[in-house]
Amino acid sequence: MNPKAGDAVALFHVVESDMERVDALITQVVRDENPLVERVAQYLREASGKRIRPALVLLSARAVGRTAPHVVPIAGAVELIHMATLVHDDIIDRADLRRGRPALRRAFNDQVAVLAGDFLFARAFQLLAETGLPPVVRTAADVVHTMSVGEIQQNLERGTLTTEAAYLSRIEAKTATFLAASCRLGALAVGADALTLEALSTYGWHVGMAFQLIDDLLDVTADSATLGEAVAADFQQGVVTLPVLYALAHSARGDELRRALLAAPEEGRLAEVREVLEASGAIQYVQEKAHHLVRLGLDALAPLPPSEAREALSALAHFVVAREY
Amino acid sequence: MNPKAGDAVALFHVVESDMERVDALITQVVRDENPLVERVAQYLREASGKRIRPALVLLSARAVGRTAPHVVPIAGAVELIHMATLVHDDIIDRADLRRGRPALRRAFNDQVAVLAGDFLFARAFQLLAETGLPPVVRTAADVVHTMSVGEIQQNLERGTLTTEAAYLSRIEAKTATFLAASCRLGALAVGADALTLEALSTYGWHVGMAFQLIDDLLDVTADSATLGEAVAADFQQGVVTLPVLYALAHSARGDELRRALLAAPEEGRLAEVREVLEASGAIQYVQEKAHHLVRLGLDALAPLPPSEAREALSALAHFVVAREY
Numbered sequence: 001m002n003p004k005a006g007d008a009v010a011l012f013h014v015v016e017s018d019m020e021r022v023d024a025l026i027t028q029v030v031r032d033e034n035p036l037v038e039r040v041a042q043y044l045r046e047a048s049g050k051r052i053r054p055a056l057v058l059l060s061a062r063a064v065g066r067t068a069p070h071v072v073p074i075a076g077a078v079e080l081i082h083m084a085t086l087v088h089d090d091i092i093d094r095a096d097l098r099r100g101r102p103a104l105r106r107a108f109n110d111q112v113a114v115l116a117g118d119f120l121f122a123r124a125f126q127l128l129a130e131t132g133l134p135p136v137v138r139t140a141a142d143v144v145h146t147m148s149v150g151e152i153q154q155n156l157e158r159g160t161l162t163t164e165a166a167y168l169s170r171i172e173a174k175t176a177t178f179l180a181a182s183c184r185l186g187a188l189a190v191g192a193d194a195l196t197l198e199a200l201s202t203y204g205w206h207v208g209m210a211f212q213l214i215d216d217l218l219d220v221t222a223d224s225a226t227l228g229e230a231v232a233a234d235f236q237q238g239v240v241t242l243p244v245l246y247a248l249a250h251s252a253r254g255d256e257l258r259r260a261l262l263a264a265p266e267e268g269r270l271a272e273v274r275e276v277l278e279a280s281g282a283i284q285y286v287q288e289k290a291h292h293l294v295r296l297g298l299d300a301l302a303p304l305p306p307s308e309a310r311e312a313l314s315a316l317a318h319f320v321v322a323r324e325y
Numbered sequence: 326m327n328p329k330a331g332d333a334v335a336l337f338h339v340v341e342s343d344m345e346r347v348d349a350l351i352t353q354v355v356r357d358e359n360p361l362v363e364r365v366a367q368y369l370r371e372a373s374g375k376r377i378r379p380a381l382v383l384l385s386a387r388a389v390g391r392t393a394p395h396v397v398p399i400a401g402a403v404e405l406i407h408m409a410t411l412v413h414d415d416i417i418d419r420a421d422l423r424r425g426r427p428a429l430r431r432a433f434n435d436q437v438a439v440l441a442g443d444f445l446f447a448r449a450f451q452l453l454a455e456t457g458l459p460p461v462v463r464t465a466a467d468v469v470h471t472m473s474v475g476e477i478q479q480n481l482e483r484g485t486l487t488t489e490a491a492y493l494s495r496i497e498a499k500t501a502t503f504l505a506a507s508c509r510l511g512a513l514a515v516g517a518d519a520l521t522l523e524a525l526s527t528y529g530w531h532v533g534m535a536f537q538l539i540d541d542l543l544d545v546t547a548d549s550a551t552l553g554e555a556v557a558a559d560f561q562q563g564v565v566t567l568p569v570l571y572a573l574a575h576s577a578r579g580d581e582l583r584r585a586l587l588a589a590p591e592e593g594r595l596a597e598v599r600e601v602l603e604a605s606g607a608i609q610y611v612q613e614k615a616h617h618l619v620r621l622g623l624d625a626l627a628p629l630p631p632s633e634a635r636e637a638l639s640a641l642a643h644f645v646v647a648r649e650y
Contacts, residue, residue: 036481037474088443092436111417114439115477118413121443122470125450129463137462138454145447149362152440156361
């Protein structure tokens, strides 16, 4: 377990035993009798993350106030789908590292990474089919559909993203849809009514938008030593996030920022990037936007009866904007 | 439509109107409102093949003697899953062409191809979820699971395949499982009993094995001008099929064949490859094996009531071993 994920995991103590069952289930299905395939499966089992999506499934089910045997398999399937998208994303981003280890495409090769993602999708839909709940399968397939379309769009429009609206659509497809669906799936598993399904889904959507806004912001602010460098590299690859978009549009020094971002690293204009970003108010703008989204997410929880699980969902929403990693 | 596929398609006249509905459904779901994504969707819609898997779904349902509204969506989903595996296979094989056109990875890039495959999987499972039949979802997910494991194994063991048993396992995972599942899915869609499910699935498995045997044999024999060249290229990439395995094991000139296969093209030893393959009896051996499998597949159809659909399934089995492309 990534030690940095400790704080996030502490929020999930209400569902701790179920989370252990989710982990055990993943360990059980990501496995193969063929020793070569098992090497890939072992790699996948050891790639542990924050497990936010399965936690949302478990907490949402619990917040409805009921339990059902299918909650844990659905939570497992959601994490498997997330793992599949990460493995495929690393091919797309030509990433060398994932969570501090060589990415699967580096540990093996791009070909195996394509297939390992397909393997994880298949395992997920096997678990979902076993629930006997078609709306659960449909919701999960919708997530994969939305994410793949969003990523195709992002890949083909590299470098042409210029508006905040386009950025928001992108992070919706990338993250908010999935977090909303995780909450909806937990509620579906326990047979929640339409109002409750919508409440939890709305909560998940807003927390997902805030989560991705902060994720992109942390790329800019997390380590001031490399700030500028990472942003400039992203920008030169056509990946633009909200802090940069905001500064380009709202700072009087927008043109200067653009030239500094496009400059070769050896020209040493990274301090300038940092300075313009900070002076433009972009960082504060993104933080306020994330806080606003989290407030809307918390409001959506109001119709749910008070419970430890609802408290944990609230705490998770606060954590999303307060975290520093 | 590939004109070469004409003969195969003629076998499907019993289900011709349903096949048109399958095509219309695929056209409807492989589409996107975003113009960039729609370019990819258009490419996918135009990549038409022989449609054997959806035909097996439709014919199997018809052979049971009932109809159900879900047969066409299931047939569509099966073709979408097949398309997804082809798109991903082309990344894995670094293929430049697919059905005479630039492969998707060439028309766009490897990244888009990864995502387009995921998009097709998602579309397939959306259609399957809408049937409301969890065993249908499960069967389709099992196919993706089996195929991905088989391909991971093939990728990691490149060059070490040395036995006929290993070759048969490979083509089972690659083709027979999917054709068996296509038949089973058609029968599941119309609520067939266990005996009928097993009969159709057994038919599909044997026809699938024969289909892949002949497919691999045609790579060796289809065009005598390039025979030897393609086989040697495959062999040097670690891809070995049954004709070569047989000749290596059973011809007194096995060592000579191995050296000729490993020789650089400019050494001009391809005529030697061709000659040893033909003299070894490998081609006849594979043909007889395929015919034997087809007979077992036809036997499996015996419990089904006589019908036009059963006749078409028989004709398809005969076509699989008689075809020359």
